[in-house]
Amino acid sequence: MADEQGLSSTEDRSEGFSLPDWTQLVARIHALDGAAMEELYAVLEKGIRYFLLRNLGPDELDDKVHDCFVIVAQAIQNGELREPARLMGYVRTVARRQIAASIEIAVNQRRTHADYEDTLFTVSDWKDDPERTLLARQREEIARRVLNGISRRDREILVRFYVKEQSQEKICEEMALSYNQFRLLKSRAKARFGELGKRMASNSGVRLRRSD
Amino acid sequence: MKVRGTTLEASGHETEDRLELYALGRLSHSDTEQVEEHLLWCGLCRETLDSAAAFALAMRDELKHNPAPIPKKSSQWFGWLTTPRIAMIGAFALILLALSIYVLRPGRPVASLAALQLTAIRGEMQTVRPARQLRLTVTDAPATGAPFRLELVNGGGTPIWSGAPEATPGALRMQVNKPLDPGNYFVRLYASGGELLHEYGFRVQD
Numbered sequence: 001m002a003d004e005q006g007l008s009s010t011e012d013r014s015e016g017f018s019l020p021d022w023t024q025l026v027a028r029i030h031a032l033d034g035a036a037m038e039e040l041y042a043v044l045e046k047g048i049r050y051f052l053l054r055n056l057g058p059d060e061l062d063d064k065v066h067d068c069f070v071i072v073a074q075a076i077q078n079g080e081l082r083e084p085a086r087l088m089g090y091v092r093t094v095a096r097r098q099i100a101a102s103i104e105i106a107v108n109q110r111r112t113h114a115d116y117e118d119t120l121f122t123v124s125d126w127k128d129d130p131e132r133t134l135l136a137r138q139r140e141e142i143a144r145r146v147l148n149g150i151s152r153r154d155r156e157i158l159v160r161f162y163v164k165e166q167s168q169e170k171i172c173e174e175m176a177l178s179y180n181q182f183r184l185l186k187s188r189a190k191a192r193f194g195e196l197g198k199r200m201a202s203n204s205g206v207r208l209r210r211s212d
Numbered sequence: 213m214k215v216r217g218t219t220l221e222a223s224g225h226e227t228e229d230r231l232e233l234y235a236l237g238r239l240s241h242s243d244t245e246q247v248e249e250h251l252l253w254c255g256l257c258r259e260t261l262d263s264a265a266a267f268a269l270a271m272r273d274e275l276k277h278n279p280a281p282i283p284k285k286s287s288q289w290f291g292w293l294t295t296p297r298i299a300m301i302g303a304f305a306l307i308l309l310a311l312s313i314y315v316l317r318p319g320r321p322v323a324s325l326a327a328l329q330l331t332a333i334r335g336e337m338q339t340v341r342p343a344r345q346l347r348l349t350v351t352d353a354p355a356t357g358a359p360f361r362l363e364l365v366n367g368g369g370t371p372i373w374s375g376a377p378e379a380t381p382g383a384l385r386m387q388v389n390k391p392l393d394p395g396n397y398f399v400r401l402y403a404s405g406g407e408l409l410h411e412y413g414f415r416v417q418d
Contacts, residue, residue, distance in 0.1 A: 020253065043253050044252065046255060046258075047251060047254075048252065050258050051248065051252065088249035088250075088252050088253060089245070089249055091249075092245065092248050092252060095252075136269075136273070139269070139270035140270050140273055140277075142270065143267075143270040143273070143274035143275075144274050144278070146271075147271075147275070152281060155275075155280075155281060158271060159279050162236070162268065162271045162272040162275050163272060163275045163279065165236075168229075189267075189271070190267050193266075193267050193270070193271075194263070194267075197266075
């Protein structure tokens with residue numbers, strides 16, 4: 001089964017894989033197969049953690065991941081999944097509900113404990129994380145350097161895409177670009193971005209990519 | 213495997229383009245669902261998403277703040293030239309400066325012609341302004357001894373000009389057709405036999 005371990009970071013994206021057989025896994029868990037439960041946990045633990053972290057931040061993350069897993073596992077064991085092949089869809093729904101609930105709790109806490117507002121964690125606090133702010137600034141500085149090294153026309157292409165949110169097709173049509181030219185511009189800028197980022201990170205000892 | 217047209221790479225992973233659009237929040241609701249379901253179990257695509265998001269969000273933020281290129285520092289030194297009013301003031305100041313330098317420079321322009329009447333009087337030397345040509349007139353030449361010869365030497369005694377002067381009633385004239393450097397000079401008057409009759413001194417001003 002292509003689980004989290006099977007799709008480790010050492011894997012090349014060009015290498016193919018077969019979609020995990022969720023139906024079989026659900027059937028084994030429903031039959032109270034302990035090994036199947038461990039497989040499910042191995043697959044989902046990092047994914048749910050990543051999903052929750054992006055949306056909520058690090059506060060009580062382990063508890064929230066555990067809650068999500070318990071809900072999914074119990075639903076499977078109770079035979080509540082109508083489409084086992086859509087297991088990930090269900091997991092996502094559970095995680096989304098967890099996110100919504102956490103946000104609601106944070107909002108209520110803010111209302112109830114207005115006097116202690118500064119000491120309470122809220123969803124918005126995550127966005128004000130100093131480390132995240134520093135990383136964002138560093139990335140903007142790198143982006144500035146990348147953009148200063150490209151032509152006005154290339155800059156306009158990127159403005160259209162990233163700021164005006166024009167589609168790739170529209171940009172290519174209006175600026176007489178081929179699809180490959182568009183991709184090449186972006187990939188060059190991205191490569192330069194990565195190169196400068198690594199250099200800056202090695203100089204300052206700061207990570208530019210959050211992997212937790 | 214559920215195939216979703218061109219949204220998946222041949223390998224089965226999400227494409228970088230789609231992950232970038234997801235990071236930018238520009239995917240449709242259904243596409244967002246598909247991507248998130250894939251991300252739940254695919255560590256490789258999560259890493260790709262991190263990388264794509266870092267690039268895309270930084271680009272978006274920077275381009276939002278600075279949609280036009282920022283002038284380089286080196287060109288900013290001359291950026292004021294692009295402002296017409298300041299450029300005109302600057303040009304005027306430059307012209308004034310050039311004129312000042314021209315007028316005040318050490319070797320300022322010399323007059324085209326200067327004239328000096330020489331007399332053998334002891335005392336302070338006569339002075340003359342620098343000129344391209346210098347006309348000298350000796351008014352107290354003796355009545356005898358003609359034809360005379362005049363010689364011009366500098367302060368160090370080096371001959372500069374020598375020849376027969378133009379004789380006019382009551383005066384001898386000579387003209388030096390080259391500018392003389394500032395300093396002392398002497399005009400010597402010789403009789404036809406080579407006898408030194410007089411020496412007149414003068415000074416070319418600085």
